[in-house]
Amino acid sequence: MFSLGEIGEQLKDVSRQSVGVSFAGQSLVLDTADDALQVVEAIKACPCLEYLDLEGNTLGTPAAEVIAEALKEKGTLLKRALWKDMFTGRLKTEIPKALEYLGTALCIASSQLTELDLSDNAFGPIGIEGLANLLASSPCYTLQQLKLNNNGLGISGGKMLAKALEKCYENSSNEGMPLALKVFIVGRNRLENEGAQALASVFERLKTLEEVVMQQNGIYHMGIAAIAKGLSANPNLRVLNLNDNTIGLKGAKALAKALPIFRGLEELNLGDCLLKTKGALVIAEALQIHGNHTSLRNLDLGNNELRMDAGNAIAKAMHDKTLLTNLQLDGNCFGTEGREKLRQILTKLRKIDALNSLDEDYTEDEEEEDDNEDEQSEEDENDNNEDEVSDKDNEEQNNIARSTVVTVAEFMKSPIGEKLLLLQGDVQAFIDYVTNLANQSNTVEQKYIEELLRITMKVSALCDSGYMNVRIKAESLSDALYAKLFSYAVETNQISNFNNALLVNLGLIKSEDKTSGKIDWNLEGCFKALEKIAQRDYFLTQTRSMLKVFLEKPIKTSRANVIDPFQDSKTALKAVLDSIQVT
Known part of the structure; x- marks a missing residue:
């Protein structure tokens, strides 16, 4: 049976649909004011600009300035600023000024935002500097959704964000309309405990949160405890995502x-x-x-x-x-x-x-481990991490390091952070180990690359460690090992084989060799290591280009609705590769 009431409600829903301007996914490179002319004209022609979607394009400062001028006139009704992935390839010094132009325009237009999405813009703490004034100003008093996923904020950026949101809450409360944020997404930002604790204090004041996403932030139990306490003031919470942090007991x-x-x-x-x-x-x-x-x-x-x-x-x-x-x-x-x-x-x-x-x-x-040993090991691990910057703990770790050593062969059997710190010798120890293995093979050059690359993966996997001293050593060794790999590949004319092996070891393609071992290292750390390694002078241009192509390919799986667990890491690495090409 038809229901006139239902049909009437559906017609009302259609009439309530927001209108605006979208250039999403068009991959426009807007360097100059002239480049941005089509966006400006679209904004001016829109009778009721309720959203502006610029996702997947890239704005230079001059382009952002002229778009901001258009928003001063037409941005009064703007509710949704959808500015995800909007600065690919831009210098970090460009981005704060661009954000400042856009933010100032919204203030002049007296916009009342309900959603601000700046995810996948790797602007780091300096980006928050350009964004802070907007976040603390009247256009954000009405904000319901704030999405800052994968921005590389770090601890300092997290603290600056928390300070801006606290100002927004205070200013909006003074105006009689306290900030009532419902959705807060700040995943993959390396906030660690200090950044998480700063934001947790904001949670405690808001009391309106319904969805909080903070995955992959290097947060340990002290930060988790702060988050739990802050969120306790938000009884309407529906979604909590803390994936890939270290919660422990x-x-x-x-x-x-x-x-x-x-x-x-x-x-x-x-x-x-x-x-x-x-x-x-x-x-x-x-x-x-x-x-x-x-x-x-x-x-x-x-x-x-x-x-x-x-x-x-x-x-x-x-x-x-x-x-x-x-x-x-x-x-x-x-x-x-x-x-x-x-x-x-x-x-x-x-x-x-x-x-x-x-x-x-x-x-x-x-x-199999005894439960008591399992619990004690976990507590020791978390406690050590919380105090890793303590001089006392560093001294204790140094004493341990002096008391025992680990060989490359022992590390390869169990490539964990503790053994990396106790490793005997420097990069030459790895080279000697690989040379010995390669000399036992009929294809010495190919075997050398395969084994050294496998070692490099196991070392760089620890670049995602929660321990600062492990990360530092892993990053340093990864740099040295990759330098040796590239040098050897060039000298022996094995670049093609090396590139192919790199893709296999990063899980981007399947190996044609059915006897090759499975990937048993943390790819998250491997991708993070490459964000720095790819910027080195020794890193070949053709390897960068090859990586970009395969990083764009979706994961292949026989199971439906499976999300690539390393998609954020791949996106971050690709952003670095894009920036190298542009800048």
Whole structure:
């Protein structure tokens, strides 16, 4: 049957659709005022400019200035500034001035923004300098969504952002309209504990947040505890994504205290957070409270080194989650028996359809550990990280380093940060190790490149370590190893083989050699290392060009709706490669 009432509502929805200007995805290079003329004309011709979408183009300062002039006249009704990926290839010194022009224009036009998206613009802390005035001014008093994903803010940028938002809250409160931010996205920004703590104080004042995304920020349990405390003042929180930080048991306990407050929680992503079994048990206990999280749709606890007890507890906690559609527990250590038990519990609870694939299980690859040792190891690891800048701890680490050494062969068997710090010798030790292996092969030159590249991957994987001293040594060694690789490839006319091997080892193409080992190193660190390495003089132009081509290709998978876990890292690396070409 037709319902005139429903049809009337649908017509109202159509009439309420916002109008504006979009040049999204057109890859325009707007260097000069003349280059930006088409954007300016479109803005001036728009009768009711409610959004301006410039995603995927690149604005120089002169272009931003003339667009800003148009916004002074037409920006009064602007609600959504969709400026994602808008400065590819631009110098960091250009971007703050461009942002300042645009921000000033919105202030003059008395805009009232509801959404500001500047994600995927790698402007770093200096970009926040150009953005700070806008964030603290009247156009942002009405802001509901702030998206700053993958901007390279760092600790200082995070603190500056927090200060700007605090000013916005104070200024807007004085005007009788307190900032009521609902969506805050600030993933992949290397905020670490200090940046997270600064922003957590803002969360505590807002009280209106519904979605918070802070994945891949190098945050440890002290920062997580601050976030949990700040978010506790926001009872309407629906989405919390802390993926790929280091939560551990202490962080899990802090989150568990806050979770009961978020009764309408729909999505919780704590994947790849080193929860381990005891941390997951704490989270499961908070989630299993009957009737407290019945709106939960998505739960990600994958890649957390969870064992069977944790899997069972999580499954049982889903007993009243009637809306659950996505339960991600892959990449843990349940074992065959644990996976079967998990499926049995979920089947009995009629939640089995929500469970994602359990194809990856690392039980066979790891030694079984006593729970007490597991917990103590985790606590020691997190505590060491929190105090890594302490002179006392550095002295203790130096004492350890003097007391024992690790050979290259030992490091290769277990390439962890601790062994990298204890490694005997410098880059020459790696060269000697590889030379010995290569001389045992019939194809010495090819074998040399393959083995040295494999070592380089395992070293550069640690460039994503949560420990500063490990990162520093990994970055230094990666630089030296890549220099040797490029030099050898050029001298032996093996550039093509090297480029191909690099793509294979970065997981960008499949190896034609079926006997080659699987990638068992952290690609996140490898991509981060290349952001710096690609800017070195020894890095070949053809290698840069090749990487750009393959970084743009989507991940190939047999499973539907699977997101490339390294897409943010690839995007950041490609941005660096683009900037080298342009500048």
